[in-house]
Amino acid sequence: MAPQKKLHRITIANVKKTINGSDNDTVLHTALMAGIDFPYACASGNCGSCICRLDSGKVSLLPRGDASLLPEQIKAGQTLACRARPRGDVTVTWLGRGRK
Numbered sequence: 001m002a003p004q005k006k007l008h009r010i011t012i013a014n015v016k017k018t019i020n021g022s023d024n025d026t027v028l029h030t031a032l033m034a035g036i037d038f039p040y041a042c043a044s045g046n047c048g049s050c051i052c053r054l055d056s057g058k059v060s061l062l063p064r065g066d067a068s069l070l071p072e073q074i075k076a077g078q079t080l081a082c083r084a085r086p087r088g089d090v091t092v093t094w095l096g097r098g099r100k
């Protein structure tokens, strides 16, 4: 039997939308699947385009390029939407502009 996915509420403050996201899926992928135009480029943790502020909640980070999210950025409450999986209800504000 496959492990049960937990659903969490993910709020994207920039567009004032709250969506359901699995703890097995990234914030970026969940937002894009919901039709939210979240800024990104590589979607693999290497460019920093999806940088966002974690306003509330906790995430776990998948492996990423060292330069894409510096330790001081993590300390400042920033994260990468393409690498962040929710560990509960979260609210994020994107800070980057992606490919636009």
Ligand code: FES
Pocket (backbone or CB within 6 Å): 039, 040, 041, 042, 043, 044, 045, 046, 047, 048, 049, 050, 051, 068, 080, 081, 082, 083
């Ligand atoms: S989209 Fe490149 S680091 Fe997230």
